[in-house]
Amino acid sequence: MFPLKKYLSMTVFLLLLSCQHDMDEQDNNAQETITSVSPLTTYLQRVAMVQTVQDNVIDGSTYCTIKLPYTVTVNNEQIAVNTTADYQKVVDNINANTNDDDIVKIDFPVTMVYYNYIEKDIPNQADFDSLIDYWNLYPDLLSKINGLNINYPITINIYNSANQFASSQSIISDQAFFNFIKKLEDSQYISLKYPISIVDYHNQTKSITNNLEFENAIKYAIDYCPENNIVAFDFTAILTSGYWKIPYYFDGSEKTLAYNGYWFMFKSDKSVMATKGTVSQMGTWESTEQNGVGELKINFSSELLGKLNNNWMLFEFNNSQIRLRDVGDSSTSYLYFEKM
Numbered sequence: 001m002f003p004l005k006k007y008l009s010m011t012v013f014l015l016l017l018s019c020q021h022d023m024d025e026q027d028n029n030a031q032e033t034i035t036s037v038s039p040l041t042t043y044l045q046r047v048a049m050v051q052t053v054q055d056n057v058i059d060g061s062t063y064c065t066i067k068l069p070y071t072v073t074v075n076n077e078q079i080a081v082n083t084t085a086d087y088q089k090v091v092d093n094i095n096a097n098t099n100d101d102d103i104v105k106i107d108f109p110v111t112m113v114y115y116n117y118i119e120k121d122i123p124n125q126a127d128f129d130s131l132i133d134y135w136n137l138y139p140d141l142l143s144k145i146n147g148l149n150i151n152y153p154i155t156i157n158i159y160n161s162a163n164q165f166a167s168s169q170s171i172i173s174d175q176a177f178f179n180f181i182k183k184l185e186d187s188q189y190i191s192l193k194y195p196i197s198i199v200d201y202h203n204q205t206k207s208i209t210n211n212l213e214f215e216n217a218i219k220y221a222i223d224y225c226p227e228n229n230i231v232a233f234d235f236t237a238i239l240t241s242g243y244w245k246i247p248y249y250f251d252g253s254e255k256t257l258a259y260n261g262y263w264f265m266f267k268s269d270k271s272v273m274a275t276k277g278t279v280s281q282m283g284t285w286e287s288t289e290q291n292g293v294g295e296l297k298i299n300f301s302s303e304l305l306g307k308l309n310n311n312w313m314l315f316e317f318n319n320s321q322i323r324l325r326d327v328g329d330s331s332t333s334y335l336y337f338e339k340m
Contacts, residue, residue, distance in 0.1 A: 030189050032211050033159075036184035037248070039315075039325070039334050040211055043218045048178040049144035052299065053227045055087055057094070058104050059128075062143050063135045067111040067119065070135075075100045078107075115144055117175050117184075140320040145218060147201030147225025155193035156180070162187035201225040212254045220315050231318075235294055236287055238319055239255070239266045248336040251307065260292075260302060263340055272298065272307055281305055296324060308335060 034041050052065040058081075059066055060240045069082040074093045077282045080086065088199040094102045109123045112131060122128045153172045159165075162185075171177045184190070195207045199218060201224070222228050244266070272285045283300035294314030300306050310334055313325035320339040327334055 008102040013174065017217050034191070035189055036186060036212065037182070037254070038325075039248075039250075040215050041181055041184070041220075043145065043215065046142060046145045046183040047148055047150065047221075050113055050117055051146065052113075052115055052144060052175075053146060053230070054084060055081075056230075057087065057090055057142040058106065059132065061132050061135045063141060064112045064114045064131070065140070067113050068105070070110045073098075073105040073107065074279075075102065092299055106282065108241065117178060140318045142316075142318070142321065145221055148217060148225035149199040150177070151197035151199065151205070152172070152177075154196050157191045158190045159192060160185070160187055161189065168193075184225075209210040212327065215332075219315060226321035233318060234294070235317060238317065239285075239287070239296075240268050244322070244339045245340050246336065247338045248334060248335040249308070252331060252333075264337065272300075274300065296322075310335070 023259065030096065050065060053062050055065050056062060058072060066081075068084075071078055071080050072090060073079070075097070076089055079093065081090070084119070090104060094104075105187055105307070106125070106128065108125065109121060109127070110128075112120050112122050112128075121129060149225065152174075153170045154177075155168055155170055157166070157168045168179065169181060173312050192211070192214070194209045196214070197205060198208055198214075199205050201221060204293075206217065208217060228329050242265075244264045246256060246262065248254070249256045249259060262274055264274075265273045266285055267273070270284055270286060272283045274281050274283065281300060281302055283305065285299070286297040288295045288297070290313075296312045296314060297310070298312065310326050310333070312326055315323040315325050317323065322337040324335045324337075326334075
């Protein structure tokens, strides 16, 4: 009995040691695990969207593109658009003479491809105009992030907390990546297998080794790729117009729920008012720029709102959305504002 008891004790010890090692390994890799609502996940899905901006001179929309091949007529010249290089022929024709109308007439029918890979057959000009009018109703929809291309295949590890099932999946294209993220469930946690090779808008190949490097590469593309900056925005003017709510706040864990029901008004005198129900609290704000990156400093005195106090770095913004982050030594915090 004694040898058996000794053997069982040693076995239990080794099992506990193994479990502790696994737990430590999970803790060390926790920052590389993301979910369907993690900022990096949403940015990656936008990287994987259909490229739509390249034919804006023809269709006038950054949310859809005309499926190749097709033909257009510009200034009485018919141009076959068979490849992406043929867009330049349209531009050259428009720029050739200042005394013509430069109206681009699409030869219908054509197939439109939306940013999310959905396709729709368009039989005539009237249906095309209706479609473009529809997309123009959503001018602040966060569109594709251009200037960063992923070299596939990549591998993604998946863990489903609902059934405790672990798996991995190989992704071979932007469309596959977009649909993979689209179908992610709330109970699924994913981690990207690094290194991952990307090509930036300078056509330089780079190796990405962790989540923060990937997010920084996306930030660089947002800031410097011209196709992501078609419209110039004034941050201060946008911030001080209208009312804002917090759709996402992450500081160690997601804490958005604590700020449900609050609306914020940033005033031109550098004060900010946060209101929930009939109770309002005053704070201050300041916008500066550090090393070319916009910064928003918020300061409240109350315990709950004081948790938002930070020198937030501006990740991206448009007329209705502001996305901020703070990169710490061990983790990154995020604060999003959305216009009400």
